[in-house]
Amino acid sequence: MxxxxxxxxxxxxxxxxxxxxxxxxxxxxxxxxxxxxxxxxxxxxxxHAGYAVRRFQIWVFQDFIRTLGSVDIRPTQYSVMTVIGANPGLSQMAVAKRLGIERARLVHLLDSLEQRELVRRVKSANDRRSHALHLTARGRTALAQFKRLAAEHERHVAEKIGKENREKLLQILSDFT
Amino acid sequence: MxxxxxxxxxxxxxxxxxxxxxxxxxxxxxxxxxxxxxxxxxxxxxxHAGYAVRRFQIWVFQDFIRTLGSVDIRPTQYSVMTVIGANPGLSQMAVAKRLGIERARLVHLLDSLEQRELVRRVKSANDRRSHALHLTARGRTALAQFKRLAAEHERHVAEKIGKENREKLLQILSDFT
DNA sequence: GGAAGATTGTTGTTGACGACAACAATTGTT
DNA sequence: AACAATTGTTGTCGTCAACAACAATCTTCC
Structure with missing residues (x-):
């Protein structure tokens, strides 16, 4: 996000x-x-593609935030948890690189998620500079619910632009995922 | 970079x-x-559509900023000048509403553009609260060049995702334009 | 083995941007 | 004329991308 x-x-x-x-x-x-x-x-x-994309992106994010409002999770937080959940043990550097966010920014994101006990930073044995990132037990069950809400959000997107258009869009932009 | x-x-x-x-x-x-x-x-x-759209939007804006770097114009500034150029005399409120930006934000954008003598705020005769927005002579010739550079930027987008995909994208998102 | 360089996480700064709130001047409404 | 609404403006707050600098810790190379 x-x-x-x-x-x-x-x-x-x-x-x-x-x-x-x-x-x-x-x-x-x-x-x-x-x-x-x-x-x-x-x-x-x-x-102008950029203008349309920008406006659309704002709409999508607002719907995401509203739909996941009950659990207070924003798109970036969701993407971080999703990547960690799918790849436990990843370093902060690896997650940041994967999501295209600054590692400086990831620090705050993880601080927040760790405070909510959804994610844990575990000292890596191999490389004592880095942290191995894991979801907590609570984080795993929470992520499952986040995914259900995110799926609901995706249905809103489909309603907005059309089911086939959404799929075409995902296909066109698959390189950026 | x-x-x-x-x-x-x-x-x-x-x-x-x-x-x-x-x-x-x-x-x-x-x-x-x-x-x-x-x-x-x-x-x-x-x-997740939002994630792909976000990453793509970042890429597009970065290319826009780089391509229009020589003239130091950012996407929002470009959109403001484009709307004023196509609709001279518009009020700030009308421009803000059209572009979906806060009128508070537009104030700063116009301050900058007016300082560069690309745009003028003319006191409206009918409604002395509002300003009629116009491009200056310099603004008009400048916008023409901005549009040439923007067209080059659009070609970059077409190279990135494919010509047909770009057109399909514009069609899918036409409601947001 | 040890010095030099690179990487990792962290802190902090800057600037663009969206959302809000409050205000003076002006217009419109009744 | 009194009251409500609109317009431009100022200012605050929070999110985010881009940088820069730093300590701790690898990695490389002599």
Missing amino acids: ARNSQAPRIAKSRAGIRPLPGRARSESDNAHSDLMNGEIGLDALAG | ARNSQAPRIAKSRAGIRPLPGRARSESDNAHSDLMNGEIGLDALAG
Whole structure:
């Protein structure tokens, strides 16, 4: 979770900003006023993958945080626990590299998870610099529930963009997983 | 630079291992060690759209920032100028609502852009509370160059995930644009 | 075997960003 | 005219990525 953010309080009045009715446009459309209709013309951003991905990512993370709100787990915490659960004994360096987060950042994440007794740092015998990361017993049962809630979250995503679209998306971005 | 450290080199090497031959796994699979091979097992994160989207979004933004580095324009600044360029005279409130950013945040963004003489806040005649936003002459020519660089960035995205995949992605996420 | 270099976990700083809260000026509503 | 709502602004808080520096501990190489 590299989340960018948020504590999505409650999606108040602004549940969703509706885009415009789409006209087919070429990506090389030049900027020009588009105010003939009452709406704000933003076709200028239509061809930009990064913008759409960013907006979508914010939506997804907010839903994740809301759906896992009852257990107070954020996307990054979830990813850390998932990787440790699947690969017990990993070092902090290995986990950080795997998830693409700074090892400096992982320190705080683990501090929090260890405080909640979901994860344990065990001194490594081979390399006394590093810690072997493990889930606690509580961590394992907790992760099982987190996964159930995460699955529910994934269903929300499927509802939002369509089941097939979600699968296509996962396929397109599989290299980044 | 260090930015490229985010490049998914690990994911790449794992690409072939992913769908394990054997049993069909459900997304709520319990965690279990997957270390038989030398790689770190992360199949546990494979079915999560948010994670893939997040990693991809980071990659895209880093490429955007690098590609537009010579003109020192970040994605948010670009989106603000694009919207103003396409809809001159818009109020700050309207721009913020359109881009889904806080109007408080837009204040700083506009301060920066106005300082660089790319954007102007003009006092609105109708509503003396609000400002009508316009690009300066310099802003218009600058935006034209930004768009050329942004198009180059989009080509990088197409190279990364494939031309058709990029288009499919834009289509899937068109509601968020 | 020991010095030099690299790695691991840690602490701290910086800057971008989202969410909120409060405020003055202005507009709208009644 | 009184009261509510909107707009831009300022400021605070928390999350996150990117760096830099450091002590402790390997690893390498002579």
